Amino acid sequence: MSTRTVKSLLASGALVVSLGVGSASAFERYNSTISEAEVLVAQKNWGDAVVAISQENDTKGFAAAKAAAEGALDGAYGYNLGPVLFKPTLTKSPQTFRTTREGALAYFVGGNPKFPNDTGFALKGWRKVEVQNAAIQLNGATATTLGNVSFTDKDGKVTTVDKSWTFRKDDRGVIRIVQHHSSLPFGN
Amino acid sequence: MSTRTVKSLLASGALVVSLGVGSASAFERYNSTISEAEVLVAQKNWGDAVVAISQENDTKGFAAAKAAAEGALDGAYGYNLGPVLFKPTLTKSPQTFRTTREGALAYFVGGNPKFPNDTGFALKGWRKVEVQNAAIQLNGATATTLGNVSFTDKDGKVTTVDKSWTFRKDDRGVIRIVQHHSSLPFGN
Amino acid sequence: MSTRTVKSLLASGALVVSLGVGSASAFERYNSTISEAEVLVAQKNWGDAVVAISQENDTKGFAAAKAAAEGALDGAYGYNLGPVLFKPTLTKSPQTFRTTREGALAYFVGGNPKFPNDTGFALKGWRKVEVQNAAIQLNGATATTLGNVSFTDKDGKVTTVDKSWTFRKDDRGVIRIVQHHSSLPFGN
Amino acid sequence: MSTRTVKSLLASGALVVSLGVGSASAFERYNSTISEAEVLVAQKNWGDAVVAISQENDTKGFAAAKAAAEGALDGAYGYNLGPVLFKPTLTKSPQTFRTTREGALAYFVGGNPKFPNDTGFALKGWRKVEVQNAAIQLNGATATTLGNVSFTDKDGKVTTVDKSWTFRKDDRGVIRIVQHHSSLPFGN
Numbered sequence: 001m002s003t004r005t006v007k008s009l010l011a012s013g014a015l016v017v018s019l020g021v022g023s024a025s026a027f028e029r030y031n032s033t034i035s036e037a038e039v040l041v042a043q044k045n046w047g048d049a050v051v052a053i054s055q056e057n058d059t060k061g062f063a064a065a066k067a068a069a070e071g072a073l074d075g076a077y078g079y080n081l082g083p084v085l086f087k088p089t090l091t092k093s094p095q096t097f098r099t100t101r102e103g104a105l106a107y108f109v110g111g112n113p114k115f116p117n118d119t120g121f122a123l124k125g126w127r128k129v130e131v132q133n134a135a136i137q138l139n140g141a142t143a144t145t146l147g148n149v150s151f152t153d154k155d156g157k158v159t160t161v162d163k164s165w166t167f168r169k170d171d172r173g174v175i176r177i178v179q180h181h182s183s184l185p186f187g188n
Numbered sequence: 189m190s191t192r193t194v195k196s197l198l199a200s201g202a203l204v205v206s207l208g209v210g211s212a213s214a215f216e217r218y219n220s221t222i223s224e225a226e227v228l229v230a231q232k233n234w235g236d237a238v239v240a241i242s243q244e245n246d247t248k249g250f251a252a253a254k255a256a257a258e259g260a261l262d263g264a265y266g267y268n269l270g271p272v273l274f275k276p277t278l279t280k281s282p283q284t285f286r287t288t289r290e291g292a293l294a295y296f297v298g299g300n301p302k303f304p305n306d307t308g309f310a311l312k313g314w315r316k317v318e319v320q321n322a323a324i325q326l327n328g329a330t331a332t333t334l335g336n337v338s339f340t341d342k343d344g345k346v347t348t349v350d351k352s353w354t355f356r357k358d359d360r361g362v363i364r365i366v367q368h369h370s371s372l373p374f375g376n
Numbered sequence: 377m378s379t380r381t382v383k384s385l386l387a388s389g390a391l392v393v394s395l396g397v398g399s400a401s402a403f404e405r406y407n408s409t410i411s412e413a414e415v416l417v418a419q420k421n422w423g424d425a426v427v428a429i430s431q432e433n434d435t436k437g438f439a440a441a442k443a444a445a446e447g448a449l450d451g452a453y454g455y456n457l458g459p460v461l462f463k464p465t466l467t468k469s470p471q472t473f474r475t476t477r478e479g480a481l482a483y484f485v486g487g488n489p490k491f492p493n494d495t496g497f498a499l500k501g502w503r504k505v506e507v508q509n510a511a512i513q514l515n516g517a518t519a520t521t522l523g524n525v526s527f528t529d530k531d532g533k534v535t536t537v538d539k540s541w542t543f544r545k546d547d548r549g550v551i552r553i554v555q556h557h558s559s560l561p562f563g564n
Numbered sequence: 565m566s567t568r569t570v571k572s573l574l575a576s577g578a579l580v581v582s583l584g585v586g587s588a589s590a591f592e593r594y595n596s597t598i599s600e601a602e603v604l605v606a607q608k609n610w611g612d613a614v615v616a617i618s619q620e621n622d623t624k625g626f627a628a629a630k631a632a633a634e635g636a637l638d639g640a641y642g643y644n645l646g647p648v649l650f651k652p653t654l655t656k657s658p659q660t661f662r663t664t665r666e667g668a669l670a671y672f673v674g675g676n677p678k679f680p681n682d683t684g685f686a687l688k689g690w691r692k693v694e695v696q697n698a699a700i701q702l703n704g705a706t707a708t709t710l711g712n713v714s715f716t717d718k719d720g721k722v723t724t725v726d727k728s729w730t731f732r733k734d735d736r737g738v739i740r741i742v743q744h745h746s747s748l749p750f751g752n
Contacts, residue, residue: 027697027711028475030458030554032517033597033704081547082406083323085334087350092374096350097322097334099404133591134285135271137366139330140597140704141408141517144354144367146273146285147591162275162284164352164369166332171457171547178325178406179332181352183371186280215509215523216663218646218742220705221409221516269735270594287592321403328409328516329596329705335403359645359735366594459699461710463726468750472726473698473710510661511647513742515706520730520743522649522661538651538660540728540745542708554701555708557728559747562656 032141034169039136039143042167042175046076047129047149053108053122058154062111062123069108069122073101078168078176085179089161090121128152142168142178149182160185220329222357227324227331230355230363234264235317235337241296241310246342250299250311257296257310261289266356266364273367277349278309316340330356330366337370348373410519410545415512418543418551419521422452423505426527429484429498434530438487438499445484445498449477454544454552461555465537466497504528518544518554525558536561598707598733603700606731606739607709610640611693614715617672617686622718626675626687633672633686637665642732642740649743653725654685692716706732706742713746724749 049072057065078084083099088107091098095115098104106112110120133147143166150160166179237260245253266272271287276295279286283303286292294300298308321335331354338348354367425448433441454460459475464483467474471491474480482488486496509523519542526536542555613636621629642648647663652671655662659679662668670676674684697711707730714724730743 028459028699029600029702030699031600031702032457033702036593036595081408082325083404085323085325085332085352087334087352087371090374093336093348096336096373099323099334135273135287135592135594137270137273138593138595138597139356140328142327142330144273144332146275146287146367146369148281148284160281162369162371164273164275164367166354166367168327179334179352179354181334181350181369181371183275183350183369184374185284186278186372216511216647217412218511218513219412220645221514224405224407269596271592323404323406325406326409458701461699461701461708461728463710463728463747466750469712469724472712472749475699475710511649511663513646513649515732516704518703518706520649520708522651522663522743522745524657524660538745538747540649540651540743542730542743544703555710555728555730557710557726557745557747559651559726559745560750561660562654562748 032169032171034138034141034143034167034175036136036138036143038169038175039138039145039167042076042177043131043133043145043165046072046165046177047131049076050122050129050151051126054124054126057109057120057123058125062109065120065123066105066109066111069105073104073108075174076177077101077104077180078170078178079104081168081170081176081178084177085166085181086177087181087183088121089182089184092117124151125154126151127154142166144179220357220359222326222329222331222355222363224324224326224331226357226363227326227333227355230264230365231319231321231333231353234260234353234365235319237264238310238317238339239314242312242314245297245308245311246313250297253308253311254293254297254299257293261292261296263362264365265289265292265368266358266366267292269356269358269364269366272365273354273369274365275369275371276309277370277372280305312339313342314339315342330354332367408545408547409516410514410543410551412512412514412519414545414551415514415519415521415543418452418553419507419509419541422448422541422553423507423525425452426498426505427502430500430502433485433496433499434501438485441496441499442481442485442487445481449480449484451550452553453477453480453556454546454554455480457544457546457552457554460553461542461557462553463557463559464497465558465560468493500527501530502527503530518542520555596733596735597704598702598731598739600700600702600707602733602739603702603707603709603731606640606741607695607697607729610636610729610741611695611713613640614686614693615690618688618690621673621684621687622689626673629684629687630669630673630675633669637668637672639738640741641665641668641744642734642742643668645732645734645740645742648741649730649745650741651745651747652685653746653748656681688715689718690715691718706730708743 053065053068056068079101086098106115106118108122110118130150137144145165149163152158162183164181168178241253241256244256267289274286294303294306296310298306318338325332333353337351340346349370352369356366429441429444432444455477462474482491482494484498486494506526513520521541525539528534540557544554617629617632620632643665650662670679670682672686674682694714701708709729713727716722725746728745732742
């Protein structure tokens with residue numbers, strides 16, 4: 001391979017080579033940073049989880065939906081790391097912010113007398129969730145996104161919200177939501 | 189100083205000592221991380237800037253207010269670093285997200301025919317801005333906050349919004365807003 | 377408290393206040409960044425561990441020293457996170473770099489036939505370890521230091537090395553060494 | 565767009581697709597993290613700069629070599645950001661650590677009476693520099709490497725050192741060395 005080719009490939013970011021000193025696999029790696037591809041997968045997983053909770057609810061009932069929501073929270077949010085900066089779409093004062101796992105679970109499936117206004121956002125018959133990013137920032141262990149998320153229910157009705165997420169890659173490489181601000185469009 | 193005292197002080201985070209090997213000033217420092225104190229100051233500065241823009245508008249007119257807004261944007265936002273993930277309180281599709289400086293300026297002071305729905309949020313006679321944090325995350329060069337911000341106008345009317353900010357410390361040590369999601373409370 | 381006092385305290389970094397919107401304890405916190413105080417404690421703990429291993433060896437024998445070394449490695453190094461970039465003072469090719477826990481343990485206490493040149497650095501009768509930093513960089517979850525470390529043995533003989541460390545705060549808040557380059561002074 | 569084309573673009577790093585939820589070019593990006601490819605290029609650039617300084621010295625003399633060294637320092641080190649944690653291969657107490665640009669320049673080209681032991685490491689007729697990494701850590705804005713670097717001079721003599729580097733991506737996207745610990749192999 002010519003030097004020119006190597007430089008070209010390096011410039012493109014397409015190739016990681018050890019520059020004449022052996023193969024790339026010659027060294028060990030540790031990567032605590034989150035990539036754009038990981039962010040996009042995590043966003044898609046979030047939407048899939050909302051659909052899955054709705055489907056569990058519609059086919060197996062509340063207990064199954066709640067179990068699915070707990071699994072999604074434990075797998076995809078960072079409540080195990082610390083308070084999550086979660087402002088759901090449909091909450092209001094004095095329970096607007098759901099920095100605890102219990103508060104987030106109540107929002108998704110309701111049924112918690114401590115959060116009497118929660119009716120279970122993830123139980124509303126969602127069948128499809130689509131994410132349309134406006135911009136993504138990669139900041140090392142964390143990445144932040146801004147954009148729209150559209151939810152289609154079983155009757156084909158679409159609800160679109162404005163949403164910001166910050167994802168964190170934890171020590172085990174799991175991507176977790178540590179910030180989540182969602183709101184209905186102004187004027188809606 | 190006793191060992192016990194040193195340990196106690198260290199545990200409190202209140203003291204940086206060189207542990208028996210000379211004075212703390214014996215070494216040089218480079219600190220690219222943002223502190224909680226810096227975050228709180230940046231939040232206060234943001235509120236003060238909104239009040240200042242309003243006051244410029246009320247006492248000196250639009251041109252002065254616009255100049256103040258430009259100064260605030262250039263000093264306190266990260267548009268010089270890249271796209272800012274800014275979802276203002278009162279914007280809607282197809283101009284919901286203001287990832288550019290021009291879009292942010294239009295939101296704060298209006299007067300830009302490219303953003304015909306913008307009437308100038310910072311021109312609405314604000315006299316006091318208060319920040320009430322629900323939670324703060326410190327993530328190295330960036331920090332993210334979630335909470336309420338209350339704006340009091342010249343007639344004493346208070347408007348409260350839900351707000352997330354991510355601040356970044358740049359290479360020169362300036363704290364800049366790189367993410368800003370603001371929304372009216374659900375149901376309002 | 378006067379505004380002036382608040383500003384002064386904020387500038388000193390000594391105080392975190394909520395700037396007129398309630399008490400500081402009103403909000404939750406998550407802090408993934410490492411502080412200078414945490415770095416200094418981790419350095420001191422490293423030196424104390426070396427002394428403790430030597431003392432275990434001198435008073436209880438090799439098995440106790442090895443157990444102490446294992447405890448120190450598991451508590452203070454980041455081998456649980458990934459490869460550690462460890463270049464000990466006294467290793468040479470082809471076993472210069474100890475990116476694995478096994479290689480690090482062999483360096484500290486010897487006795488591993490896979491590392492035949494290792495005689496156990498931590499077994500050499502150390503009684504005091506002192507760190508003299510030249511400079512410290514705080515980079516969020518990680519911090520890097522450069523300076524001298526001096527080891528005094530039971531006969532009062534002092535050995536000084538040049539040392540770089542990078543510490544990482546893990547998800548549970550434990551400070552771990554993820555990079556460690558140590559070398560004898562040039563010409564020694 | 566064919567699947568093959570998409571895969572090819574993904575492999576090149578040029579495209580990140582939004583996984584069925586719209587086109588990738590629909591969103592803006594900000595990336596403050598350093599990649600492995602950027603680290604490898606920065607390492608190669610460092611070696612090329614050492615060779616270039618030597619060649620300037622051999623063909624054009626000291627002044628040209630010094631100018632080349634200044635250009636390399638300003639372009640590839642982080643002295644503009646803060647103190648650099650630089651322990652060169654051939655320095656000793658009380659001038660072991662070169663946290664300032666002046667100290668680094670003296671090491672590379674000598675000729676500074678404040679650093680009387682410096683003879684100019686980069687002036688020693690180097691013709692080839694090769695980097696052999698043992699391990700690389702990606703930590704967001706910074707990345708740290710450990711390995712060997714081999715220098716071949718005009719007579720074909722090879723000198724190999726143990727070397728740790730930490731690189732930082734600055735606000736403008738420039739990759740800079742902020743930590744550099746180099747040492748002769750133990751026993752040499």
